[in-house]
Structure formats: C-alpha cells, structure tokens
Amino acid sequence: MKNTKAITKNTTKIVAIEAVATDPTPYIDVLALLLEDKRSPATRRAYEGDINHFFNTMLHSPPTRDNMKDFLSLSQVQANALVMKYKSIMVQSGLKEATVNRRLAALKSLVRYARKVGQCNFTLEDVEAEKVKQYRDTTGITQEEFKKVLGKIDRDTQLGKRDFAILLLLWTNALRRGEVSKLLVKDFDYSSRSLWILGKGKGTSKERVELPKVTADAIAAWLSTRSASSLTGDSPLFSALDFHNLGHQLCGDMISKIVQKYCKAAGINKQMSAHRIRHSSITTALDQSGGDVRKVQKLSRHAKIETLMIYDDNRLCVQGELSDLLADLF
Numbered sequence: 001m002k003n004t005k006a007i008t009k010n011t012t013k014i015v016a017i018e019a020v021a022t023d024p025t026p027y028i029d030v031l032a033l034l035l036e037d038k039r040s041p042a043t044r045r046a047y048e049g050d051i052n053h054f055f056n057t058m059l060h061s062p063p064t065r066d067n068m069k070d071f072l073s074l075s076q077v078q079a080n081a082l083v084m085k086y087k088s089i090m091v092q093s094g095l096k097e098a099t100v101n102r103r104l105a106a107l108k109s110l111v112r113y114a115r116k117v118g119q120c121n122f123t124l125e126d127v128e129a130e131k132v133k134q135y136r137d138t139t140g141i142t143q144e145e146f147k148k149v150l151g152k153i154d155r156d157t158q159l160g161k162r163d164f165a166i167l168l169l170l171w172t173n174a175l176r177r178g179e180v181s182k183l184l185v186k187d188f189d190y191s192s193r194s195l196w197i198l199g200k201g202k203g204t205s206k207e208r209v210e211l212p213k214v215t216a217d218a219i220a221a222w223l224s225t226r227s228a229s230s231l232t233g234d235s236p237l238f239s240a241l242d243f244h245n246l247g248h249q250l251c252g253d254m255i256s257k258i259v260q261k262y263c264k265a266a267g268i269n270k271q272m273s274a275h276r277i278r279h280s281s282i283t284t285a286l287d288q289s290g291g292d293v294r295k296v297q298k299l300s301r302h303a304k305i306e307t308l309m310i311y312d313d314n315r316l317c318v319q320g321e322l323s324d325l326l327a328d329l330f
Helices: 002-022 030-036 041-058 065-072 076-092 097-116 143-150 158-172 177-181 213-223 252-265 274-288 293-300 305-316 318-327
Strands: 194-197 207-210
Touching: 030 041, 030 065, 030 097, 041 076, 041 097, 076 097, 143 158, 143 252, 143 274, 158 177, 158 213, 158 252, 158 274, 177 252, 177 274, 252 274, 274 293, 274 305, 293 305
Parallel strands: none
Antiparallel strands: 194 207
C-alpha cells in the first residue's frame, strides 16, 4: 500500500515537471518566491506592502497573476518609463527620500528575482534612487546625561531591575533595539560575562559579545526576580510585566518607550529612542578612545568603517571649527 502511494506521488511529480518543461513560458509566482526568500517576517511585510503600493498606484489593482505577467513582459524602455513615472508620483506627493528609495529597492528586488527565473528581460538599474544623507545627527546625549537617566530608575523594583539592565545593554554594548528584543535566556552566560546576539544582517548566525561586569550583574539581578518556569532556555531574556502581556517578549517599540520614559524624567529635551542611545554610546566611545574608529567598529559592529567616520566627523564638528577659523579673518 505504501509503495503504491509512493509510486503515485513520484508519477505526479514527473508529470508536473514534464508539463513545465514542455510549456515555453511556465508561470512562476515571482512575488511569492521573493517573499519566501526573506527571513524576517517584518521584511516580508515591508516588501509586500511596497510592491502592492506600486501596482495599486500604477495599475490601479493589486499584483494579480495577470498584472504581474503584464508588468514583467514590458520592454526595457516601457519598464523604465513606468517606474520613473512612479518615482515622480511619490516625490510629488511629498514622500521622504528614504521611503521613495525603499519602495524602489523592493521593486528592483522583484525584477532581479524575475530575471533570475526567466520571467522578464529588463532591469531597473537605470532608475536612480533619491539622494539622502544618512546619520545626520549621531550625537545623542552625553555620558553625564545618561547617568541622570539611570538615576531615575527605581532599582528596588522588578520593573526597575529590568529597565536598568536594558538601558545598560543599549549603552555599554551599543546594541540595537531589535537585537535586545530577540534575546533569549539561553543567550546569556553570566560566568563568562557574554551574550549571543542575532546581529543585523547576519541571518540566523549569532555572534558573541562580551559584557562589562556591571551589565552582566544587572541582567543577573533582573533574572533573579523571575520565576523558575520563566527561565527556560527559549524564554525571552527581557519580558513584559504588564497584566495583558505578562511574560511575552518585549518588542522594539516597547524598548524605545522605556528609553523615552526615563529620558523625559531626567529632563532630556531631545527626542530620544533606543537607537539614539546607541548613537550616544558610539560617540562617547570615540571620545574615550581618541577617535579610534577601528576599535569602535568592534563595539558598534558596523560593516563599513566609513559609517564610523560619519560619527567621528559629527563628534568633532569639523565644519563648525573651520567656519569659525574663516570667520576669525574678519
């Protein structure tokens, strides 16, 4: 009986393969394949939303099978004209450069994937992205200001112990909020004062970071307040404490709200977020290391050293210094 089922299953596969082989233009759901290729659910949602926006804007319909085939069968000239018109519509509607570029990047990814599987013959490489300056303000807050922020935490409470550990991680290790939110109990090793994090753009490969004693002690103090049942290896390292979400993993937005709460209490007027604390940490590390960008790259885990140079230039305010020198001539 089992052998009969196996033979039937294999026969069905062979027939399907032969059907594709004999069809000169077999349909492939390029969008579905592109989305499946993205590991992060958030990335998949963003790509799907951006590609939907293009089809709804230019074809007044979602990316159905027929719409997708019509778009991917355009000539190079037609495709360039359509997507450049789409870009013009986005710019004229007042969208920020980063949003325009993100939507164009999603569309280009779709076309590249379609070319790989033989579904289209054009590229969108001639459609240029909007120019945008990254990291316009990397200064954040000073070390003294951050001390004031920590001083607003009541470390005698469970909530305070959790928030103190999170803020120290953001500062001493310059972690991103997404890296903090994904941490599990098993990622923390107090004996070696280390943490295994899922870094940005690293896929499923975790990397080890060393923790200062004060940060490791803070995490251990927070974990000591939790029940044994909430300390299994796959439990979130930082969990919610409110009634409706008790025990659930903290999301990135919640971590930024924690930062904003204590910064506001400390009288910090600048708009703060978890990423601003990361900026502050990196800028302070450059100050303390005398501008050693290679050392600080190990802390920040930026892929490109040029990114650290932007931090360093902003820290030194080279433009302002030279403008003052020129003004002294008068």
